[in-house]
Structures are given as C-alpha cells and as structure tokens.
Amino acid sequence: MQTSSGLSAVPGIASAGAPKGASRGLPEEANEGTKRLRALMVEDEPADVELVLRALQKAGFETTEDIAQTGEEFTDLVRKNLYDVILADYKLPNWNGMESVAVLRQEGLDIPVILVSGALGEQTAVECIKQGAADYVLKDHLARLPESVRRAMRERKLREDHRQAQEELARSNRDLEQFAYVASHDLQEPLRMVATYTQLLAERYQGKLDSDADKYIHYAVDGALRMQKLVQDLLAFSRVGRQGLALESTDSNAVLQVALQNLEAAIQESGAIVEHAQLPAVVADSSQLVQVFQNLIGNAIKFCGSEPPLIEVAVLEKGKEWIFSVADNGIGIAAEQVENVFVLFRRLHTRAEYSGNGIGLSICKKIIEQHGGRIWVESEPDHGSIFYFTIPIKAIPKQ
Amino acid sequence: MKTQPEILMVDDNPADIDLTSEVLAQSKAHFHVSAVNDGVEAISFLRRKGKYAQAPVPDLVVLDLNLPHIDGCEVLSSIKSDPALARIPVVIFTTSQADSDISRSYKLGANCYLRKPGNLPEFVAVVQSMAEFWLGFASLPQKEKR
Numbered sequence: 001m002q003t004s005s006g007l008s009a010v011p012g013i014a015s016a017g018a019p020k021g022a023s024r025g026l027p028e029e030a031n032e033g034t035k036r037l038r039a040l041m042v043e044d045e046p047a048d049v050e051l052v053l054r055a056l057q058k059a060g061f062e063t064t065e066d067i068a069q070t071g072e073e074f075t076d077l078v079r080k081n082l083y084d085v086i087l088a089d090y091k092l093p094n095w096n097g098m099e100s101v102a103v104l105r106q107e108g109l110d111i112p113v114i115l116v117s118g119a120l121g122e123q124t125a126v127e128c129i130k131q132g133a134a135d136y137v138l139k140d141h142l143a144r145l146p147e148s149v150r151r152a153m154r155e156r157k158l159r160e161d162h163r164q165a166q167e168e169l170a171r172s173n174r175d176l177e178q179f180a181y182v183a184s185h186d187l188q189e190p191l192r193m194v195a196t197y198t199q200l201l202a203e204r205y206q207g208k209l210d211s212d213a214d215k216y217i218h219y220a221v222d223g224a225l226r227m228q229k230l231v232q233d234l235l236a237f238s239r240v241g242r243q244g245l246a247l248e249s250t251d252s253n254a255v256l257q258v259a260l261q262n263l264e265a266a267i268q269e270s271g272a273i274v275e276h277a278q279l280p281a282v283v284a285d286s287s288q289l290v291q292v293f294q295n296l297i298g299n300a301i302k303f304c305g306s307e308p309p310l311i312e313v314a315v316l317e318k319g320k321e322w323i324f325s326v327a328d329n330g331i332g333i334a335a336e337q338v339e340n341v342f343v344l345f346r347r348l349h350t351r352a353e354y355s356g357n358g359i360g361l362s363i364c365k366k367i368i369e370q371h372g373g374r375i376w377v378e379s380e381p382d383h384g385s386i387f388y389f390t391i392p393i394k395a396i397p398k399q
Numbered sequence: 400m401k402t403q404p405e406i407l408m409v410d411d412n413p414a415d416i417d418l419t420s421e422v423l424a425q426s427k428a429h430f431h432v433s434a435v436n437d438g439v440e441a442i443s444f445l446r447r448k449g450k451y452a453q454a455p456v457p458d459l460v461v462l463d464l465n466l467p468h469i470d471g472c473e474v475l476s477s478i479k480s481d482p483a484l485a486r487i488p489v490v491i492f493t494t495s496q497a498d499s500d501i502s503r504s505y506k507l508g509a510n511c512y513l514r515k516p517g518n519l520p521e522f523v524a525v526v527q528s529m530a531e532f533w534l535g536f537a538s539l540p541q542k543e544k545r
Contacts (some may be wrong), residue, residue, distance in 0.1 A: 189494055192517045193414050199519030200418070228517050 037061045037149065040077055042088035042097050043116075044069050051142060052087060052116060059146030071095050075103050083111050085149055090117035090128070101132045110159060112152035116145065173241075180238035184231045191231060195224035230345070233359040237344065240288065240366045250286040252279035252324075256313060259293035263301065272301050276313035280322055283394040288367045293326070295360035296387050300328035302354060305382065320393050321373065327386040333379040341377060364389070404534040407457035408434040409441040409474060410492070411466055415515065419461065419492075422526040430530060431455070438469025442477055445484055457487060459533050462509075464493040464500055472507055479508035486540040488533050 037056065043049050049067060056063050066081065068074035069092060077083075086104070088097030101113050112134035120128070125136045134152040137145045198220040206214055256276060260267065267274065274297060282289075293313070300311045307329055316323045333341060333348070340346050342365045347358040361375075368375045372392045379385035406423065410416050416434045423430045433455065435441050441462070444451045460478065464471035471491065478484045488510040493500070496514055504512050513529060516522045533539075 188517065192494065192515065193412075195517055196418060196519045196522055197414065200421070203519065225518060 034060050034062045037063045038082060038084045039063050039065045040074070040081075040083045040086050040111075041065050041067045042069070042074060042086065042092065042100055043067060044089070044092050048089070048116075048139060051139070052145065055142040055145050056149070061146060061149070069094070071099060071103065074100055075107070078104065078107060078109055078111070084153055086111055086113040087116050087145075088113055090115050090120055090124070098128055098131060098133065105132070110156060112156050114145070114148055114152055116142075177238050177241045180234055181242060184235040184238065187231050188228070188235075191224060191228050195221070195228055198224055230357055233345075233357050237359055237363055237366065240363055240370070245285045245288070245370055247283050247285060249281055250284045250289060251281050252284075252289065252315075255279075255284075255286055255289045256293050258290045259297060262290070262294050263298055266298060266301050270301050270304060270309055272304070272309035272311060274311045274313065277315060279313070279315050279324075280317070282322060282391045284371055284391055285367075288370075292364045292367050292389065295364050296326040299360060299387075300326060300330055300385070302356070303328075303330040303385075305329065305331050317393070321390040322393060323388055323390050325386050325388050327384060329384045332381040332383050332385050333377065334381050338377055338379060342375065403429050403431045404459070404530075405455045405457045406430050406432045406459045406461060406530070406534075407441070407444060408432055408461045409436075409438070409466065409471070410434065410461075410463040411436045412463070415463070418522065419526050422523050423530055426527055426530060428530070428534065430534070433457070437467045438471065438474045441466075441474045442469070445478065445487075446481075458539075459530070460487055460489045461492045461529070462489055464491060464495055464504070472503060475504065475509055476507045488537070488539060490529055490533065492529075 039056075041049055041052065043052075049065070053063055053065065066077050066083075068077055071094075086100055088100050090097045097113070097115055097117070104111055104113065113132070115125075115128055115133050115136045116139060117136070118139050120136065128136060134155065135148040137148050198217060202214075202217045202221055205217070253276075256279060260274060266272070297311055297313070301309045310329045312325075312327045314325050314327070316325070337348050341348065342361045343358075344362040345358045346362075347354075347356065365375050368389045368391075373390040375387065375389040377385055377387045408416055408419060410419075413436075420432045420434070423432055433444070435444050441460075443449055444454050445457070445460075447454050462471050462474060466474070471493070475489055475491070478487065478489055485508070489508070491504045491509045491512045492515060493513075494515050495501075501512050510533070511529070513525055516525055
C-alpha cells in the first residue's frame with residue numbers, strides 16, 4: 001500500500017516502477033550527478049520520512065519512496081515492486097523493522113535493509129546486523145545515511161555479480177556434461193560398426209593381401225578399439241556428475257574391501273601388499289567411494305617400480321574432515337606433473353610404458369569434489385606417491 | 400522331421416544384419432535368416448500380409464528396439480499379445496543399455512535382452528550362444544498348439 005503522507009509528492013514506484021518478474025536485476029547506475037534511488041521505508045512517523053528524504057537529497061539521491069507500516073503492506077510492496085534499499089525504523093507500533101529482513105529472505109529477495117532508528121543500544125544493533133541488516137544509522141546521525149546506502153548498494157551489486165557468475169558456471173558445467181554424455185552415447189553406435197567390421201576384415205583377409213595391408217588393418221582396428229575405450233571412459237566420467245549422490249552412512253572398511261576384491265587379479269599378479277588402518281564410517285556415496293579407492297590403489301599397483309607394490313591406506317581426523325591417504329612405493333611423479341595427474345585424459349607416459357586413458361584420477365577428483373572434499377598428491381620421483389583426499393565429517397543420517 | 404530353423408531379424412542397420420547373418424552362416428547348425436528393416440514390415444512378415452504371404456513362420460525373432468515407424472517395443476507387444484505369435488521367443492538385440500529399456504522389454508514379455516557388443520569376438524560369441532540356446536537347448540511350445 002502506498003501512503004501519501006503529504007510528504008511524498010513523487011509518485012511511488014508502484015505505478016511507475018519496472019514490471020516485476022522481468023528481472024530482479026539491479027537498477028542502472030544513474031549519471032554521476034544525481035542518483036535515482038527506489039526506497040521502501042518502514043516508518044510511521046511522517047516527520048522522520050521527511051528528514052530521511054532530505055538527507056538523501058542533499059547527497060545527490062533522487063528518491064522515489066513507498067512507505068509500509070505493517071508487515072502485510074511491506075510484503076505486498078516488495079512483491080509488486082523493485083527496490084534498491086529498505087530503510088526501516090526499528091520500532092513501529094505493530095511490528096519491528098527487523099522482521100522485514102525475514103520477509104525478504106522468505107520472498108527470496110536480496111535488498112539491503114538499513115535500520116534507521118533512534119538509539120537501539122549496541123547489543124540490539126549488533127544482533128540486527130547478525131540477522132542480516134546491512135547497516136544501522138541513528139536518526140540523529142542521518143548525514144551518515146547516504147554513504148551507508150551507497151555501500152549497501154555496492155555490496156548488493158557484488159553479491160549479484162557473484163551469484164550470476166556462479167549460475168553461469170553451473171550452467172556451463174551442466175551443458176558440458178550433457179554434451180559429453182550425448183557425444184559419447186551417440187558416438188558409440190558408428191564406432192561399433194568401424195570396430196567390428198575392421199576386425200572382420202582382419203579376420204578374413206589377414207595374410208591374404210600384402211604385409212602393408214595387414215599393418216594398416218591392424219592400425220584401424222587398434223584405433224577403433226582405443227576410441228571405444230575413450231568414449232566409454234568419457235561416458236563414465238559424465239555419469240559421475242549426472243547421477244547425483246546417494247549419500248548414506250558408509251563403512252569405509254567395507255568400501256575398501258570391495259575395491260580390493262575388484263582389484264584381486266591385479267593384486268595377485270603384481271604381488272602387491274595392501275596394508276590399511278581401521279577406517280571410519282563416513283557419509284558418502286558408497287559405490288563412488290569404491291571407485292576412488294579402486295582407482296587410487298589400482299594406480300599404485302600399475303605404476304610400481306622394480307619392487308612389488310607396497311600400499312598403505314590410512315586416515316587422519318583433522319578439524320571437520322577425514323583425510324584419507326593412499327601411499328605407495330612406486331615410480332612417483334615429477335614435481336612439474338603433480339597438478340596434471342588430475343586432468344581429464346592426461347597421461348604422463350606412453351602407451352607402451354603404461355596402459356590407460358588418463359581418466360581414473362579425473363573421476364576420483366570429480367567424486368571427491370562432489371562430496372565436498374579435496375584431492376591432492378605428494379610425490380617424489382622414484383620414492384612413491386601419497387594421494388590424499390578428504391571427506392567432510394557429517395552427522396550420520398538416520399536409517 | 401527337423402527343418403532348418405527360421406530366424407527373423409528386425410533391424411534398420413544393414414551392417415548389423417549382415418554381421419549377424421555372417422556369424423550364423425558360420426555356425427554348424429544351418430539357420431535360415433530373414434531380415435526386415437522396420438517395425439511395420441516386421442508385423443506384416445509375422446502376420447503374412449501382402450508380399451509376405453509366403454513368409455516362413457520364424458522360430459526366433461531377433462528384435463532391435465530403435466526402429467523407424469513402429470519401434471521395437473510396439474512390435475514386441477504386438478507379438479506377445481497375439482495368441483498365434485506369442486509362443487515365438489523374442490530376443491531384444493540392441494545398443495541401448497538403459498535400465499528403462501531393459502525393464503520395459505521384459506515387462507512386455509521379451510524372452511531375453513542382449514546388448515550388441517562393440518567388438519567382433521564378443522559379437523560372434525553373443526550371436527552364436529543366442530542361436531544355440533534358443534534354437535538348440537531351450538524347450539519351446541509346439542507351433543500349432545493353442
């Protein structure tokens with residue numbers, strides 16, 4: 001509702017304001033001289049409204065204001081109009097200015113609330129700021145108000161920019177995942193034709209053409225099969241992001257055991273010894289955590305030196321997270337490559353030296369980051385590597 | 400009394416029809432493979448309509464899901480809801496790995512769901528064991544029994 005207390009000759013923006021819903025974006029910055037300001041005042045004292053407007057005008061603001069005296073009026077106005085700032089008295093007959101903060105939160109609106117009030121006492125003032133008021137200006141220090149408004153608007157602009165950047169990033173990540181999924185999914189079909197028919201060619205005509213032909217067919221088969229593996233890996237990678245997390249209380253000892261079972265052939269073959277401490281229960285997606293252990297231990301076995309692999313899984317509780325570690329006695333990683341190991345499809349060795357597409361650690365990183373953790377590696381060439389990852393300690397969800 | 404087993408393959412990819420036929424031609428049992436490229440043709444073939452009036456009654460249908468005009472699931476449900484055809488085993492043979500496709504196919508009465516393998520050795524193994532199982536080991540209802 002709009003009150004014309006005889007003070008606001010300027011029509012409220014209820015009639016002139018921008019249509020709501022189009023964008024809750026920020027009003028454009030006016031020219032340097034005067035600055036237009038759309039304010040919603042929570043105030044029951046006409047004389048105070050006048051003082052506030054005057055203070056703003058002196059500082060170069062051209063203010064259009066609406067006035068709300070009750071919670072209903074306030075809610076109604078913020079739903080209908082766009083405001084740059086809320087200037088709220090703390091004490092009104094029927095409600096207090098701080099409740100406007102709660103209303104804005106409920107409505108999902110980010111409009112700075114500046115309390116313009118008589119003396120509140122430090123305690124109350126601090127409490128108001130804690131609850132989300134942008135600032136607190138005493139009615140007998142109204143000269144401070146313009147700067148407070150400017151700052152609140154600057155901060156809001158920063159928040160808005162930040163939020164937009166975040167949204168943009170999230171959207172582009174989603175697009176990328178969708179692309180990876182579609183590309184890998186649709187690529188599989190024609191690839192299957194190439195792979196099976198070059199294999200059929202090889203089977204039928206091996207030794208019947210000349211040795212060059214045999215070699216060329218072999219290259220074609222090899223390329224097709226490798227591309228198939230890449231596409232499957234890409235699909236697996238994009239699936240980690242798309243499937244979401246099934247978070248549950250998970251015994252990481254059991255998770256490790258599953259990973260070790262899956263790796264049994266490799267462990268047997270390499271003579272690897274895997275030692276592990278007693279591991280905690282964590283809140284995680286257990287099948288994804290299996291993948292992490294499996295990839296890390298699998299790598300430790302694969303990239304072993306001349307000695308049989310010796311792998312140690314340990315855990316440390318630090319602050320609000322568990323730090324897991326998987327240490328090995330393998331070939332290690334050169335310092336300049338330490339960052340690269342987590343990059344998608346990054347391989348540090350030739351195919352002749354070590355097989356693989358360079359997907360495993362990228363998947364680990366994605367899984368751990370989805371869980372709100374971090375993953376990193378400490379290593380020295382020829383002296384093994386220690387991969388660390390963290391899982392935040394959370395309350396175990398009830399069954 | 401045993402005649403040559405008849406297989407109807409429904410697939411819009413000629414490369415898959417050729418490859419499957421190749422594999423079956425090499426097996427010891429002598430199969431006769433007929434192939435159609437879409438769902439409408441498949442139904443006409445099975446009901447011996449039009450140019451298919453003389454078509455053999457298949458002992459096994461190998462059905463892709465992704466077909467033009469009428470998709471594989473519709474063909475499947477036509478077969479399984481037709482008392483004259485329902486006894487014919489239908490093997491779904493497709494690239495889809497989607498859980499939804501798998502469960503829908505079985506709900507509609509598919510006898511088996513197989514994913515087309517991406518490389519030749521596996522493809523050969525799958526096609527051979529499919530034919531061997533359904534046309535060799537499995538006991539199926541007799542043709543005229545209703």
